Amino acid sequence: MSAEPAGGGLRAAFAAGRFAVTAEIGPPRGADAEAVTRKAELLRGWVDAANVTDNQGANARMSSLAGSLLAQRAGVEPVMQLTCRDRNRLALQSDLLAAGALGIPNVLLLTGDHPRFGDHPEAKPVFDLDGVQLVWTARTLRDDGVLISGRAVSPRPAWSIGTVENPFAPPLGFRARRLAKKVAAGAEFVQTQYVFDFDIFERWMADLRDLGVTERCKIIAGVGPIRSLRALEYMRTSVPGVHVPDHVDRRLRGVPADRVAEEGIQMCVETVQRLATIPDVAGVHLMALGYEHGVPDILRRAGVPRPPTALSDHNRHHSMEGIGHAR
Amino acid sequence: MGFDERNAPGGGWPRPVIPRIGARLSYALHPFLATNPVYRRVGAWLERRQRTYRWFTRAERVAKEQLYGCRMCGQCALPDTGYTCPMTCPKQLRNGPCGGVSASGRCEVHPDLVCVWVTAIERAQGGGHGADLDLLQRPVDHRAWDRSSWVNYWQGRDDGLGVAPGPDDPRPLLRRELGLSPR
Numbered sequence: 001m002s003a004e005p006a007g008g009g010l011r012a013a014f015a016a017g018r019f020a021v022t023a024e025i026g027p028p029r030g031a032d033a034e035a036v037t038r039k040a041e042l043l044r045g046w047v048d049a050a051n052v053t054d055n056q057g058a059n060a061r062m063s064s065l066a067g068s069l070l071a072q073r074a075g076v077e078p079v080m081q082l083t084c085r086d087r088n089r090l091a092l093q094s095d096l097l098a099a100g101a102l103g104i105p106n107v108l109l110l111t112g113d114h115p116r117f118g119d120h121p122e123a124k125p126v127f128d129l130d131g132v133q134l135v136w137t138a139r140t141l142r143d144d145g146v147l148i149s150g151r152a153v154s155p156r157p158a159w160s161i162g163t164v165e166n167p168f169a170p171p172l173g174f175r176a177r178r179l180a181k182k183v184a185a186g187a188e189f190v191q192t193q194y195v196f197d198f199d200i201f202e203r204w205m206a207d208l209r210d211l212g213v214t215e216r217c218k219i220i221a222g223v224g225p226i227r228s229l230r231a232l233e234y235m236r237t238s239v240p241g242v243h244v245p246d247h248v249d250r251r252l253r254g255v256p257a258d259r260v261a262e263e264g265i266q267m268c269v270e271t272v273q274r275l276a277t278i279p280d281v282a283g284v285h286l287m288a289l290g291y292e293h294g295v296p297d298i299l300r301r302a303g304v305p306r307p308p309t310a311l312s313d314h315n316r317h318h319s320m321e322g323i324g325h326a327r
Numbered sequence: 328m329g330f331d332e333r334n335a336p337g338g339g340w341p342r343p344v345i346p347r348i349g350a351r352l353s354y355a356l357h358p359f360l361a362t363n364p365v366y367r368r369v370g371a372w373l374e375r376r377q378r379t380y381r382w383f384t385r386a387e388r389v390a391k392e393q394l395y396g397c398r399m400c401g402q403c404a405l406p407d408t409g410y411t412c413p414m415t416c417p418k419q420l421r422n423g424p425c426g427g428v429s430a431s432g433r434c435e436v437h438p439d440l441v442c443v444w445v446t447a448i449e450r451a452q453g454g455g456h457g458a459d460l461d462l463l464q465r466p467v468d469h470r471a472w473d474r475s476s477w478v479n480y481w482q483g484r485d486d487g488l489g490v491a492p493g494p495d496d497p498r499p500l501l502r503r504e505l506g507l508s509p510r
Contacts, residue, residue: 084418089466111418111420111425111426113427113435114340114417114418114427114435114436116340116436117435125340125417125418127418127419127420128466128467128469129466130418130419130420130421130422131420131422131425132422132423132463132464133421133422133463133464133465133466136463137466148466164426165426166426166427169424169426169427169428169429169430170424170428170429170430170431170432170442170445171424171428171432171444171445171448171449174423174424174448174460177460177461178422178423178424180461181422181423181461181463184463185463193426240426240427240429240435241425241426241427241428241435243430
């Protein structure tokens with residue numbers, strides 16, 4: 001198992017009360033280890049951890065487990081995403097055990113997009129468990145050392161459990177309670193859908209405080225730069241659950257075409273800065289979608305300090321020892 | 328090549344159903360089906376008689392299909408979901424809506440239909456049963472498909488389907504784990 005990184009990493013950030021930063025690494029469509037390593041190297045030293053997505057948007061990619069391992073080798077703490085879309089309860093539990101065995105420090109458990117949105121719309125949607133049940137399964141696996149079947153596992157995995165929530169999807173009044181349910185089931189941190197609408201977001205945060213959820217769960221707000229009008233249109237119409245309010249639309253359309261990218265980045269910077277002022281927001285999750293090289297720039301401009309010693313060289317070699325034989 | 332599910336409404340993924348019977352009436356009818364020693368014995372008797380059991384199950388299917396769009400998962404969640412069947416969700420989510428519900432409350436998979444959980448939450452809260460939504464619904468036992476959920480329920484097989492994980496405290500998960508009562 002890789003050693004707990006001194007100062008860097010998600011758990012350390014939460015423990016220290018430091019504003020956490022996570023980003024995203026989408027594994028490639030191809031047996032290309034370098035693609036993951038390249039993205040990880042762009043993020044190394046700038047983020048506490050990076051999500052490794054699981055067949056994002058229901059498109060077939062390299063598995064999140066392999067991607068997490070590659071990211072870890074490249075010195076970036078992974079958050080392994082795991083969805084209920086492609087696996088039944090046996091496969092989910094075996095991947096959770098595998099993540100534990102390989103020392104992957106965080107898992108992010110979600111229901112997942114429906115296959116109809118991806119490159120294999122004819123696939124069988126599994127959804128044997130839902131996101132809440134998967135969180136609960138992970139917690140009992142880790143804390144009680146039992147599978148859904150009741151059989152004991154030994155040794156137990158040690159990852160932290162994350163999940164997702166979309167504060168902007170109806171029914172708005174129920175979204176905080178839905179997260180409360182996931183927290184009751186075992187989630188320790190949550191990453192949200194893109195925050196563009198602060199009115200809704202702050203109302204959701206207030207609901208979470210009322211329910212006592214913020215004492216039990218770290219809230220990481222999702223952000224990302226919209227760098228073209230095409231991307232804006234795509235976000236508005238083709239990504240399930242993304243809510244882009246009109247003022248964002250007006251702002252991006254109100255600048256000359258060659259300034260849209262910069263305006264989108266500036267808007268993202270301002271969003272990060274504003275989120276940092278909201279009580280109980282523990283960090284941001286930067287979904288840069290192909291703009292990984294811009295992550296340091298956004299963080300620098302937003303004034304977010306770099307993680308203290310995000311996986312030092314020493315730790316990197318240490319974590320490589322355990323898996324070096326796999327080469 | 329390829330096949331567009333929108334042109335094939337009969338097949339494919341589950342489609343959200345708006346129940347044909349009000350939530351209040353459903354809650355009012357529940358006592359007539361609630362477990363009691365007589366029903367438990369009737370259930371056991373039915374299970375010993377395959378032919379009768381099949382007829383009974385067929386009657387249950389017709390009634391619940393017409394009223395709720397029931398898909399016969401055999402472990403009925405209706406009493407906990409404002410009498411709105413979660414198995415008609417294309418993802419068959421038993422613990423609340425996914426994050427893909429559109430701004431107008433439509434299903435992400437069937438944009439022409441209202442999300443079944445939007446309906447469920449309205450009905451549960453409207454009927455004064457909002458707290459039911461905080462129950463943790465356990466994973467479905469897929470061996471129970473096409474079996475009578477009424478018989479299963481009378482036989483006590485649904486006990487613990489929608490409560491806290493832990494037999495010591497039957498209160499809803501939220502209140503047990505977080506020490507709060509939902510609003």
